[in-house]
Amino acid sequence: MIEVKNLVKRYGNHCAVDHLSFTVEDGQIFGFLGPNGAGKSTTMNMITGCLAATEGDVVIEGHNILEEPEAARRCVGYLPELPPLYDDMTVREYLSFAAELKKIPKAERENQIGRVVALTHLEDAAGRLIRNLSKGYRQRVGLAQAILGFPRIIILDEPTVGLDPKQVVEIREMVRSLAREHTVLISSHILSEIREICDHVLIIRKGKFVACDTPEHLEELLSANNQTELLVRGTREETERILASVEGLRPASFADGGGDAVRVALSADRDVRESLFFAFAKAGTPLLELRPRMASLEDVFLNLTDDDDQVAAGAAALLQREAAPACAAPADEAAREETPEPGAENPEPDGEAVPEKKEGADDESHL
């Protein structure tokens, strides 16, 4: 477990990391996301003790990195942004140096190096001089060094930068397999990567905490604006008429859906999918498509880390504002299901919905 409390790093007047706090639980793959220069590497360097924080604490597995540096570092394997390799050594020499440096008992060293070499697919390169290795191999040697000794926490700073797509996939696979037994903290400015492998994301911008959540939840939060897209078979006028009967809609935008269909994009202040369904069903107008428009993590990220302070603040505010209703929503739903006479708010469509729904529920209970 890594606990980062109120971490601050100042270089003169420039504040590289500004009161950052987060906790990485055991067994997580924790993604550390931010654009270039957001302070990711600085934070990682502080977590590993390469840099000292101006203020704040880093506690690794209960050891404060500044008070018990050796005990704390023993739990950590670190691959910095630039793999720390000695060009004049062969891969095997380098790894056995790293093993000795990490105080792995002599008897286990050979075995561990063998395992690490196999994990990072370095068998062919083991006897080669690091000087002569390509970028991808160098990265793998760096990774092998980081996982050597199989520390509880593995910290990887942009491990896939500069690799070709195949190597990127390989490294991802490796990280995923490591995560079964280790806590992995991984940084990146590439979103798809984080999204693919991480089960928790921390977004920082200009050294400041922006958001910390699961990727899915972050998307959900930002899409909680209830944007819905419809594809309706019928004319625009007809659609407008039906929409007018649904409460709580904001003005919709229409587009040609091809053939005799209309595409509608609308937003509302609550989840209107059910109401829409019943409204159209009642009018006998076929709904070809009804889908909520999710903001992708990409959008979230781009907005949250926008260079323009205002855009970023706006996105962050949305996140804060939506966080409360989004958390409350499941509770509401549960409450609604339990109440015997639901939906006084929307009498018309819900009136028909009730018996159907009840039947369904009864069926289930019979089964």
Added chain:
Amino acid sequence: MKAIYKRELSSYFNSMIGWVFIAVSTVFIGIYFMVYNLFSGKPYFSDALSATLFVFMLTIPLLTMRSMAEERRTRTDQLLLSAPVSIPAVILGKYFALLTVFLIPTALSCLCPLIIKLNGTAFLRADYATIFAFFLLGALEIAIGLLISSLTESQILAAVGTFCALLLLFLWDGLVHYLPTSRRGSLIGLLLLLALLCYLLAALSSNRKLAWGAGAAGAAAAAAFYLKVPAKFENLLPNVLGKFSPLGAFDAFASDHVFDLRGLLLYLSLTVLMLFLTDQVVQKRRWN
């Protein structure tokens, strides 16, 4: 520490630098030995050895220049800093590796007094004591090189800086004569020295109050002393600084054939000071 020592040592011998250092040192010791002892017939090997000192002034910067600077340039220092080893252990590992390289030509030079002995009268005790002093002086020079190498990322700057520092050591005795001998001059010089020490204190402790306090106390003590016994300030600066002459101690062994324990202690304590400062430089960088 052992891991770093082994890695450093093998890196000196994987690259040219270790071999070149040993070869150049041995060749020049050999040349001076031939000229001074074998052909001019001097019985003391120490004469030849003191003549080689300036060769080491040139080769030691080349040996030490990469020790810390290269780690920083290639970012391998992050490996060492994030590993479960302490910074003093890293520095000592590097320092002992350098010492081991330096020990090889020194050990080879131990043969020379025996060769003299084969051909006539030799003063083995004086010569071996000189070789011992020579090794400690070299150890001090290496520690200076290590410190300067830790200050920069550039090997060239480290080499040039170390060379200048070592040159200053060589010129020390000569320069001391040019220091002011008057009472007032001594006081001013003393205060300047005090300011330098306080600056160092401030840089090391990041505590300005402490440095100012120490400076004020020192200045007050010097002023009080100056007012009370002004006679003591006559020639004070050259006398005090002359005592720190690094080559003086070696000359006591080489020319006067005296076992100068005080000189050896000077070497050892200055070496420890340099290593301590190196540690401080590396620690300090993490806080910046």
